[in-house]
Amino acid sequence: MGDLYVPLDHERGGVAAQVASGLREAVGSGRLAPGDRLPSSRDLAADLGVSRGVVVEAYEQLVAEGFLVSRVGSGTRVAPAATRGRAVAAELPESYCDYQSRATSPDLGHFPRERWLAALRHALATIPSDALDYGDPGGIPELREELAGYLRRVRAAEVDPADLIIVGGVAQGLSLVLHVLAEREGRLGATDRGGRPGAADRAGRAGAAGNGGRPRPGGRAGRIGLAVEDPTSQRQVPLLRRAGADLLPVPVDGRGLDVAALRERPARAVLVTPAHQYPTGVVLSPGRRAALVEWARESDAVVLEDDYDAEFRYDRDPVGCLQGLAPDRVVLVGSVSKALAPGLRLGWVVAPPALAGAVRLARSEFDLGSPVIEQYALAGFLRTGGYDRHLRRMRREYRRRRDALVRALAEHLPEVRVRGIEAGLHAHLDLPAGWDEERVVAVARELGLAMEAVGPMRFAPGRPAVAAGFSRLPVHRAAEAVRELKLRMSAGAAG
Numbered sequence: 001m002g003d004l005y006v007p008l009d010h011e012r013g014g015v016a017a018q019v020a021s022g023l024r025e026a027v028g029s030g031r032l033a034p035g036d037r038l039p040s041s042r043d044l045a046a047d048l049g050v051s052r053g054v055v056v057e058a059y060e061q062l063v064a065e066g067f068l069v070s071r072v073g074s075g076t077r078v079a080p081a082a083t084r085g086r087a088v089a090a091e092l093p094e095s096y097c098d099y100q101s102r103a104t105s106p107d108l109g110h111f112p113r114e115r116w117l118a119a120l121r122h123a124l125a126t127i128p129s130d131a132l133d134y135g136d137p138g139g140i141p142e143l144r145e146e147l148a149g150y151l152r153r154v155r156a157a158e159v160d161p162a163d164l165i166i167v168g169g170v171a172q173g174l175s176l177v178l179h180v181l182a183e184r185e186g187r188l189g190a191t192d193r194g195g196r197p198g199a200a201d202r203a204g205r206a207g208a209a210g211n212g213g214r215p216r217p218g219g220r221a222g223r224i225g226l227a228v229e230d231p232t233s234q235r236q237v238p239l240l241r242r243a244g245a246d247l248l249p250v251p252v253d254g255r256g257l258d259v260a261a262l263r264e265r266p267a268r269a270v271l272v273t274p275a276h277q278y279p280t281g282v283v284l285s286p287g288r289r290a291a292l293v294e295w296a297r298e299s300d301a302v303v304l305e306d307d308y309d310a311e312f313r314y315d316r317d318p319v320g321c322l323q324g325l326a327p328d329r330v331v332l333v334g335s336v337s338k339a340l341a342p343g344l345r346l347g348w349v350v351a352p353p354a355l356a357g358a359v360r361l362a363r364s365e366f367d368l369g370s371p372v373i374e375q376y377a378l379a380g381f382l383r384t385g386g387y388d389r390h391l392r393r394m395r396r397e398y399r400r401r402r403d404a405l406v407r408a409l410a411e412h413l414p415e416v417r418v419r420g421i422e423a424g425l426h427a428h429l430d431l432p433a434g435w436d437e438e439r440v441v442a443v444a445r446e447l448g449l450a451m452e453a454v455g456p457m458r459f460a461p462g463r464p465a466v467a468a469g470f471s472r473l474p475v476h477r478a479a480e481a482v483r484e485l486k487l488r489m490s491a492g493a494a495g
C-alpha cells in the first residue's frame with residue numbers, strides 16, 4: 001500500500017497511542033477500508049520517524065481491539081468488520097432510537113406519571129426563585145443527600161454526598177470520568193517521556209486516587225488504556241473511545257470478568273458491570289470481586305462500576321456494589337434509566353474525593369450541570385418513598401414477565417440455553433448452532449420481542465446468542481410469541 005497519513009505530535013507523550021488513534025481515525029473516515037493491508041511495522045516506523053517498537057505496540061493494541069487482523073504470511077490488515085467500531089459515526093445508526101428492540105429498556109407504559117407530576121408540581125410550588133439559577137454543576141445538595149442515603153441503604157455503597165455528582169445518566173458519567181482520567185494520563189505521558197516532572201505533573205499524578213486532581217485549564221488531552229468486558233454493550237464503545245479510552249477487551253466467563261487475563265493487559269482502568277454483566281447476565285463472583293480490587297490497588301488503577309440495572313434482583317439477596325468494598329478505588333456510576341425512564345437523563349457518579357472534584361469541575365466546564373427542576377422532583381420522589389414503592393411494584397411485575405419468558409422457552413425452545421436471569425431486565429440466550437442472530441432479532445421484532453444480537457458486542461468470536469428483554473413482554477403473550485419464533489425460525493431453516 002502507498003503512504004499512510006498519520007498525524008503525530010512528537011512533543012506529546014504516548015506516541016504508540018497516537019499511532020493507534022490515527023489508524024482508527026483512518027478506518028473511521030474511510031481512508032482505510034476493511035481488508036486493506038497496512039505497511040509493515042518497519043516501513044511505517046521509518047515513514048513516521050518513530051521506532052519500530054512504537055508501531056508494533058500500536059498494531060498489537062488494534063489487533064486486541066479487533067480493528068486489525070494479523071496473520072503470518074499475509075501481514076496486518078484492517079479487520080473485515082472494523083468499520084463497526086468507527087470512532088465517530090457520521091450518522092446515527094437506524095436502530096439508535098429503536099425502543100422496541102432494546103433488551104434493557106424498562107416498560108415505559110408503567111412510568112409513574114401521576115406521582116412524577118406531583119413531584120414536579122411540588123418542586124415548582126416550593127423552590128425559591130433563586131434555585132432556578134445555574135445550580136452547583138455537581139447537582140443540587142438535596143438530591144445528592146437523598147441519593148447518598150439511598151445508595152448506602154440499597155447498594156451498600158460508601159457515599160459522602162460531597163463526592164456524589166449528578167449527571168445525565170451512566171453514559172455521561174462514564175464520559176466525564178474517562179475524560180478526566182485520560183487527561184491525567186496525558187500529563188503522565190508527557191512526564192514519562194523523559195521530561196522533568198513539573199509541579200503540575202505531580203499534581204496530575206495525584207489526580208485520580210490521591211489529592212489535588214484539579215485538571216489544569218487547557219490540560220492536554222490524553223488517552224487511557226481501559227479494560228472492558230468481552231462481550232460488552234456496543235452502544236457504549238463509541239462514547240468510551242471519544243472520551244479518550246483505548247479499549248482492551250478481557251473475556252467474561254461464568255464468574256464474570258477474568259481477572260487473571262486483566263492482569264496481562266496494560267490497563268489503567270477497567271469498566272465492569274458486576275451486578276449483572278451486560279449482555280451475559282453473569283454476577284461477578286465474590287472471589288473475582290476481591291481479585292479485581294487487589295489488581296486495582298497493585299496497579300494504581302481505577303475500577304468503573306456500571307450499576308445500570310442493579311435495582312432489579314429476583315431470586316437472591318441483593319448483591320452489594322463493588323464500590324462499598326473499595327471506595328478509594330472504585331467509581332460507582334448509576335442512573336434512573338431502568339427504574340424510571342432513560343429519557344429523564346438523570347444519574348450519578350460516586351468517586352474518591354479528588355476524582356469527584358475533578359469530575360465536578362469538568363462538568364462545570366462542559367455544560368454547567370443538569371436540569372434543576374427534575375433534580376428537585378427526584379429528590380422529593382426519593383424522600384417521600386415514591387421511588388422505593390415504584391421499584392417494589394415493578395420488581396414484582398418484571399419477575400412475573402421473566403418467569404413467563406423462561407417457562408415459554410423451556411417448553412417451546414428447549415434447545416436454547418437461558419442464562420443471567422437472576423437480575424435485570426434481560427436474559428442471555430445461547431442459540432442453537434447454525435441460528436443466525438440477526439435473523440432471530442428481526443423475527444423477534446415482528447413478534448414484539450425485544451432482542452439484541454450479541455455478535456456485534458464481541459471482540460473475540462463466540463457462539464450465536466441474543467440478549468432478550470422481558471420488561472415489555474406481557475405474561476399472556478410469552479408462550480405464543482416464543483412458539484411463533486420457533487415456527488418461523490424452523491421455516492427459515494427448512495427454506
Ligand SMILES: Cc1ncc(COP(=O)(O)O)c(C=O)c1O
Nearest residue numbers: 104169170171233278308335337
Ligand atoms: C450496560 C449499560 N450501561 C448503562 C446503561 C444506561 O445508560 P444511561 O444511564 O446513560 O441511560 C445501559 C442502558 O441500556 C446499559 O445497557
